[in-house]
Amino acid sequence: MKVNKKMKTSALAGAALLSLQALPASADQEYLLTITRPGHLQVIDMSTNEVVRTCDVPGKFGTGSIAPSPDGKIAYVLSNMTEDVYGFDIQTCDITFHAAQSQGNVRVKTHQSITVSADGKELYTVQNPVRHLPDRFEVMEPQLAVYNTADGTDAKPVRTFPVDRRITKIAATEKGEVILGGADIKAIDVNSGEVRMVTALQSWDRGPEWLPPDAFAMHSQGEQSNEYIMPYVTAKFQDDTMNMETAEWWWGISRVDLATGEAVRQEIIPFEFIVFNFISDPRDPNIFYGSFNTLSKHDITTGETLALYEMPHTYYDLNISADGKTIYVGGTSSDISIHSSDTLEKIGSIQLSGDMSTSDLRVATIRD
Amino acid sequence: MALTTHNKKRVPLAGPALALAVMAAPALAATEAGEELIRNNCLACHSDTGNSETPFSRISEQRKTPEGWLMTINRMQELRGAQISTEDKRALVQYLADHQGLAPSEAEPYRYLLEQDTNLVESGVDEGLGQMCARCHSAARFSLQRRTEDEWKRLVGFHMGQFPTIELHSLARDRAWYDIAQNQTAVELGNKFPLITPEWNSWKAAPKADLTGRWRVLGYVPGKGEFTAWMDASKSETGYQLSLEGQYSDGSALSGKGSARVYTGYEWRAAIEIDGVKMRQVMAADAEGSVMDGRMFNTEAREIGGELMAVRDQGQPAVVAVLPAHLKLGESAELTIVGQNLDGDVSLGDGVEIEKVIARDGDSIRVLAKASGAAGARTVSVGDASKDQALAVYDSLARVEVTPANALSRIGGNGGEMAKVRTVYRAVGYAAGADGQPGTDDDLRLGYMPATWSIAPADEVAAHDKDEKYAGAIDASGIFTPGDAGPNPERKMSANNVGRLTVVGSVSDGGNDVTGEGSLLVAPQDFVRRVLD
Numbered sequence: 001m002k003v004n005k006k007m008k009t010s011a012l013a014g015a016a017l018l019s020l021q022a023l024p025a026s027a028d029q030e031y032l033l034t035i036t037r038p039g040h041l042q043v044i045d046m047s048t049n050e051v052v053r054t055c056d057v058p059g060k061f062g063t064g065s066i067a068p069s070p071d072g073k074i075a076y077v078l079s080n081m082t083e084d085v086y087g088f089d090i091q092t093c094d095i096t097f098h099a100a101q102s103q104g105n106v107r108v109k110t111h112q113s114i115t116v117s118a119d120g121k122e123l124y125t126v127q128n129p130v131r132h133l134p135d136r137f138e139v140m141e142p143q144l145a146v147y148n149t150a151d152g153t154d155a156k157p158v159r160t161f162p163v164d165r166r167i168t169k170i171a172a173t174e175k176g177e178v179i180l181g182g183a184d185i186k187a188i189d190v191n192s193g194e195v196r197m198v199t200a201l202q203s204w205d206r207g208p209e210w211l212p213p214d215a216f217a218m219h220s221q222g223e224q225s226n227e228y229i230m231p232y233v234t235a236k237f238q239d240d241t242m243n244m245e246t247a248e249w250w251w252g253i254s255r256v257d258l259a260t261g262e263a264v265r266q267e268i269i270p271f272e273f274i275v276f277n278f279i280s281d282p283r284d285p286n287i288f289y290g291s292f293n294t295l296s297k298h299d300i301t302t303g304e305t306l307a308l309y310e311m312p313h314t315y316y317d318l319n320i321s322a323d324g325k326t327i328y329v330g331g332t333s334s335d336i337s338i339h340s341s342d343t344l345e346k347i348g349s350i351q352l353s354g355d356m357s358t359s360d361l362r363v364a365t366i367r368d
Numbered sequence: 369m370a371l372t373t374h375n376k377k378r379v380p381l382a383g384p385a386l387a388l389a390v391m392a393a394p395a396l397a398a399t400e401a402g403e404e405l406i407r408n409n410c411l412a413c414h415s416d417t418g419n420s421e422t423p424f425s426r427i428s429e430q431r432k433t434p435e436g437w438l439m440t441i442n443r444m445q446e447l448r449g450a451q452i453s454t455e456d457k458r459a460l461v462q463y464l465a466d467h468q469g470l471a472p473s474e475a476e477p478y479r480y481l482l483e484q485d486t487n488l489v490e491s492g493v494d495e496g497l498g499q500m501c502a503r504c505h506s507a508a509r510f511s512l513q514r515r516t517e518d519e520w521k522r523l524v525g526f527h528m529g530q531f532p533t534i535e536l537h538s539l540a541r542d543r544a545w546y547d548i549a550q551n552q553t554a555v556e557l558g559n560k561f562p563l564i565t566p567e568w569n570s571w572k573a574a575p576k577a578d579l580t581g582r583w584r585v586l587g588y589v590p591g592k593g594e595f596t597a598w599m600d601a602s603k604s605e606t607g608y609q610l611s612l613e614g615q616y617s618d619g620s621a622l623s624g625k626g627s628a629r630v631y632t633g634y635e636w637r638a639a640i641e642i643d644g645v646k647m648r649q650v651m652a653a654d655a656e657g658s659v660m661d662g663r664m665f666n667t668e669a670r671e672i673g674g675e676l677m678a679v680r681d682q683g684q685p686a687v688v689a690v691l692p693a694h695l696k697l698g699e700s701a702e703l704t705i706v707g708q709n710l711d712g713d714v715s716l717g718d719g720v721e722i723e724k725v726i727a728r729d730g731d732s733i734r735v736l737a738k739a740s741g742a743a744g745a746r747t748v749s750v751g752d753a754s755k756d757q758a759l760a761v762y763d764s765l766a767r768v769e770v771t772p773a774n775a776l777s778r779i780g781g782n783g784g785e786m787a788k789v790r791t792v793y794r795a796v797g798y799a800a801g802a803d804g805q806p807g808t809d810d811d812l813r814l815g816y817m818p819a820t821w822s823i824a825p826a827d828e829v830a831a832h833d834k835d836e837k838y839a840g841a842i843d844a845s846g847i848f849t850p851g852d853a854g855p856n857p858e859r860k861m862s863a864n865n866v867g868r869l870t871v872v873g874s875v876s877d878g879g880n881d882v883t884g885e886g887s888l889l890v891a892p893q894d895f896v897r898r899v900l901d
Contacts, residue, residue, distance in 0.1 A: 082532075109532040130529040134413040135426050136522050137529030139546065165546055166535050183541070202542065214542055293861065313861050 027368035030321060031090060032328055032336070033075050034361050035064035036354035041077055043090045046321055046328075046363070049338060049350055055093035059084050063218070064359025067114040067123070069149070072364035076116060076123055082109045085125060087149065090364060098153040101125065105132045106140070112218055113170040115178060116149065117190070123147040124178050124190065126167045127160075142167065144178065144188055161193030169217040171228040173261040179228045181217050185254045187261055199254035199265045201232060208240035213252060217277075219317050219331075220362050224282045224324075228256040231278050233271055251275060268300040276316045276331075281341065283324040291318040291329050295337075295344050309344040311337065317361040330361040402463035409452045409460060410444075426522065427464075429563055431514040433475060433482055434465040434631040439899040447530075458606070462631060469632030470512060471571035472652060481508035481900055482635075483650045483663035484670040487772035487791060500553045503539050506901050510557065514565065517558030524549045576633030577657020579608065582681040584688050584708045584731075587664055588674025589642070590792040591845045593617045594691060594816070596706045596732065599678060601628065610640055617691060636660055639667065649676060658682060671789055672847075685709040685753035693815035694760045694797065695720065695739045696878070702726065703759070705733040705748060712751020716759055720746060743799055743812065760814045762799035765877035766806035768819070768884030769796040775848075777840065777890045779865050782852035786893040793846035795819035795873040795884060819873040821846050826868035826887065833860065839867025839890040846873070850890045866890050 030046040039061050043053040059080030067076040069087075074096060076087045087097025101108035106129045113126035125145050131138040142165055145157040167182040177187040180195075183202035188195045201215045213232035221229035232254070235247035249271035256263040268278075268288065275290030287306075288298045293314055297307040316331030320341065327344075330336040334355050338348035406424055407416075415425040422428035432440070438461050444450035445457075452460070480488050493507040501510055515523065527534055528546060535545040583599040597614020607629035615621050626640030628649070638649035648670075651662030658680045665673025679688050687707040695701055695716075700723060705714065710730050714722060719741025726734040733750065739761040748758035771794050780788035797817040801810035821842045825831035838859060840850035851865025859865075871886040 107529070111533060111536060128532060130525075130532070132529065135415065137525040139525050139528045139550075165544070166541055168536065183544075212542065214538065216536070216538075216541055311861075 028322070029072075029366045029368075031072065031364045031366070032319065032361065033066050033068060033090070033364055034330055034336070034352070034356050035061070035066065035077060035359040036334065036352045036356055037061050038354060039079065040353060041066075041075060041088055041090075041093075042352055043075075044336070044350060046326070049348055051350065051352065053090065053093055054353065055088050055090075057086060057088075058095075059086075061357075063112060064356060065110075065112045065114055066220075066360040066362045067116050068362050068364035069116050069120045070118055071120055072366040074116075074120075074149070075362075075364060076114055078110055078112070078114055082111065083107070085110075085114055085123065085147075087123075091366075095153060097123070097147075097149055097151070097155060099123070099125075099147055099155040099157075101127055101145070106130070107132055112168045113180075115170045115172045117172045117176075118174045121149055122172075122190065123149050123155075124170060124172060126163055126170060126180070128165075144180075144190070144193070146190055159190075159193075161188060163188060163195070169220065169228075169230070171220075171223075171256070171258060173256070173258045175259075175261045177261050179256050179258075179261070181215075181228070181230050183215075185230055185256065185263060187256075198256060198261070198263045199230075201230070201254065201265075208242060209237050211235040211237070211242070211247070215254075218358060219277050219360050220319075221277055221279055222255065224320050224322055224363060225280045225285065226258045227280065228258055229278055229280070230254045230256075231275070234267065236267075251278075253278060255280070266300070267303075269298050269303050269305065272305070277318055279318055279320055281324045282320065282322055289318060289320065289327055289341065291315045291331075295327065295329055295339055297341070297344055307344045309339065309346070316358065317356075319361045319363055322363070322365065328361060331356045331359060336361070398463065399467065402459075402467060405456055405460050405463060409450065409456055412450070413448065426519065428468070429516045429519040431468040431470060431563060431568065432465070433470055433512050433900075434461055434635055434637065435482060435899050436513060437461045437464040437468075442899065462606075462629065465631035465635065466633070469568075469635070470514065471565070471567040472634050472655070473567050473571075474514070474565065475512060475635075475652070478508035478511050479652060479662070481506055481512060484665055484673070485663060486671065486901055487775040489774045494556075497553065497556070499539050500545075500549055503537070505898075509900055511561065512900075514561050514563050514568070515558065516563045517555060519563070520554040520557040520561075521550055524554050571633070574633075574655065577653060577655065579628075579630060579636070579653055579657050579660075579680070582708075583660070583678035584681060584686070584706070585612065585614065585676065585678045586689055586706065587676040588794075588816075589616070589622075589664075590672050590674060590847055591843075592620075592622075593845075595622055596689075596691070596704075597622065598731075608638075610638060612640060612642065636662070640664075647673075651676060651678065669787065669790065672792060674792070674794075679708070681708045683709065685711055685751055687748055687750055687753045687755040687758060689755075690716075690748050690758045692817070693758065694762060694817070695737060697739050697741075697743060697761060697763050700736055700738045703735055703737050705735070705750060707732070707750065707753060710750045710753065712753075713749075715747075715749045717746025717748060717761070718742075720759070720761060743801075745812065760799070760812050762812055762814055764799065765797050765814070765817075765875060765880070765882045766800035766811070767798045768817070768873055768875045768882050769798065770794075770871060770873040770884040770886035771796060773886055775871075775886060775888045777848055777850045777888060778893055779840075779850045779853045779890060780893055782854050784853040784893065786853065786895060788850050788853075789894075790850065791848040791871075791888060793819075793821060793842065793848065793871055793873060793886065795846075795875050797875055797877075797882075817875045819846065819875045820844070822872045822874070823848070823888070824870045824872060826870050830868045833863075833867070835867025835869055835890070838865045839869055840865070842871060848888065853893055864892060866892060 032044040039057040041055040045052045062078045062082040065078040083102045085099045108127045108129045110125045129140040143160040146159040147155045164182045169181045171179045180186045185199040213234040215232035232252045250267040252267040254265045274292045276292040278290045281287035286301045290296045295309040315329040318329045327339045334352045336350040585597045585599045593616045595616045599612040601608040610626045612624040624640045624642035628638035634653045636651040646667040649664045651660040653660045660678040664676040689706045691704045720739045722735045724736040743763045745757040746759040775791040777791045778789035780786045797814035799812040800806045825836045842848040855862040867890045869888040874881045874883045
């Protein structure tokens with residue numbers, strides 16, 4: 001029966017194809033999300049590339065970090081100088097969630113680290129608290145804070161666990177862990193607080209021929225491929241004299257499969273220009289795109305740059321449609337540049353009401 | 369009986385004890401007044417420790433320059449809500465700098481920061497401190513502070529609280545930055561720059577000179593040139609009233625009035641308006657109060673300034689300088705001996721013939737002179753007064769050093785909030801010295817020389833980007849003015865008018881042009897204006 005029904009549907013779809021060419025193959029609706037100054041959540045319909053909604057974000061601009069819920073309906077935004085998290089219904093702009101992390105004389109900052117559990121029930125942040133005493137600051141230990149997303153606009157952490165310092169981007173796996181991007185990539189069990197090493201970066205042991213990597217991520221990377229990408233820069237020396245002049249410089253990544261929590265670390269392409277963010281092609285895990293002053297396309301099996309497009313200004317961030325065909329390049333200024341993933345040629349542009357500066361460029365998918 | 373015994377014991381002590389009390393009285397009164405100021409203005413947040421050695425939490429465990437204390441109080445006002453009147457603020461800076469300042473020898477290696485000379489690449493900075501601290505601000509910034517180890521640790525806490533992303537910066541995220549800062553760097557700073565030092569103990573106890581009087585002043589105003597002047601300093605309630613009269617080397621007059629404060633017994637800070645331009649003087653007086661040395665610059669544009677020195681008239685003859693400080697062998701040239709109470713026979717040293725005395729008085733002597741004999745430095749004397757190495761006699765100009773060797777200019781203006789930050793260039797000449805090789809230790813410094821100025825792209829990339837066209841221009845007096853702020857649609861990616869340039873100074877020496885080069889980075893605006901970088 002089921003098969004029949006499917007066949008019927010596809011037959012119908014085939015018949016309708018000529019007249020309904022503009023309709024996407026799936027009725028899943030993709031929205032591109034970003035934050036613009038002074039404090040707006042921009043909701044962009046990726047089928048029309050129009051801004052369909054602009055939600056006012058309370059509080060002073062933070063860094064524009066966004067975490068969409070897995071059902072694509074709620075966007076969690078880090079605001080108030082990276083102290084507060086607000087959850088927005090992206091279809092109405094209603095605020096469904098608010099966590100003021102700072103309490104009393106303890107000021108809590110979150111360095112990009114927000115993510116939502118695979119079932120959408122929990123929100124995770126990494127908190128960096130400092131106690132403001134009358135005549136001094138007391139630096140406190142960072143922690144993973146777990147919030148119930150159902151707790152509304154006065155949410156308090158329901159669990160906390162100690163974590164390392166210097167954690168930036170985090171992502172929830174389908175295995176009940178949160179990937180912590182810091183000096184090394186680690187994963188924390190959100191129920192027990194147990195931490196395991198996922199990829200050793202700063203503490204890698206590759207001998208004197210490899211420079212310890214500089215790994216840093218401010219933005220979401222790889223969500224359309226259900227993965228977490230931490231890029232890094234390293235150098236391979238010719239011998240143990242660590243001669244920087246003759247070293248080969250490489251971009252590398254640790255990519256964590258968010259379904260399994262398993263990771264691969266590898267050098268992917270020679271360091272020839274700055275790439276601020278990498279994403280992979282949802283159709284082919286070996287094809288990568290990067291943005292900064294250029295939009296670039298790479299085959300990481302050969303280290304080859306397949307295409308290069310000179311951008312008219314710097315774009316920190318990029319993302320891609322689920323079908324892998326369209327790349328959105330944003331961040332920094334007030335325009336999102338739209339490109340064909342095939343040729344990297346520019347095919348469109350979206351003008352926003354303010355600068356994105358360091359904001360995320362995320363995709364929320366409301367499934368059919 | 370007991371009383372008598374006590375009285376007898378006391379009598380011989382009374383004399384010296386009383387004398388000490390009299391000497392200490394002003395200091396004691398100042399301490400009481402200062403502590404009262406701190407109580408009134410600071411104890412809403414700071415606490416009374418009950419320890420007379422360090423009576424106030426945090427405040428008593430630090431020593432700083434006047435600028436350092438000013439920055440701290442500015443921060444308390446701007447970020448911590450302290451309500452302090454202008455009058456109390458001035459008095460607090462005065463008190464704190466006087467009682468918890470730096471000894472002259474402690475401040476000496478880092479005076480460039482106080483003098484606001486930012487076109488200088490710091491050298492000799494410890495690698496660890498360079499990476500942990502001096503990657504964001506100058507090494508002089510922390511080297512001009514003294515703290516207990518605990519207080520250095522609290523400074524780390526301040527950095528973490530005030531700049532929450534500090535541990536994520538490049539050169540921080542590659543290490544356990546906070547742990548290193550707290551457990552290694554703060555400890556190292558506590559050892560290297562401790563609160564209590566013999567230098568400070570000794571300076572605290574030393575008598576401080578009165579700087580009242582007439583000062584023979586030598587200085588340089590960019591665009592105007594070198595000048596000589598007399599500056600009168602008379603006592604005022606808070607320091608000194610100043611008047612300055614003099615002339616530039618081209619004969620034009622300069623005149624100014626202002627006031628000065630002296631901190632820590634030797635830190636001279638003056639605000640003086642010279643021919644309608646507000647200037648600041650930052651100098652250090654020597655222990656005797658006879659010589660001051662430092663820099664004078666525009667109040668509104670600190671980069672527009674030059675060296676400044678002052679020698680106090682103590683009724684004795686003195687040769688202060690010879691202008692210019694060089695004379696080429698075989699050539700007749702006009703020289704001016706600058707000094708005070710100049711009287712008696714004039715000598716410009718071995719082999720230098722004074723062909724004619726053009727004019728002389730007690731302040732200066734203008735002569736036409738011609739040199740023969742060997743190249744080298746000469747002692748100049750007038751009567752009983754003399755100055756060693758006051759005049760360099762040279763055969764030929766071997767090299768030109770462009771100062772600053774490395775400079776940072778900043779685009780600005782164009783309707784933006786920040787003014788352009790210019791760069792002032794000067795050329796220093798050198799003869800090759802006895803070995804005939806320029807660039808060696810025995811080179812003979814000839815002093816500042818007039819130069820013609822030009823700019824060129826620093827390298828192929830800068831040439832490709834036409835940095836020399838967009839980044840700015842240099843005028844005949846050696847002042848580089850950077851380009852306008854804001855995106856420039858003519859440039860690749862609408863880049864602003866930043867650039868990397870080579871500044872070329874060319875000095876003519878008997879038909880030969882000798883050139884020197886400086887490296888200039890024209891950078892975007894710096895939107896934070898600090899008292900000290």
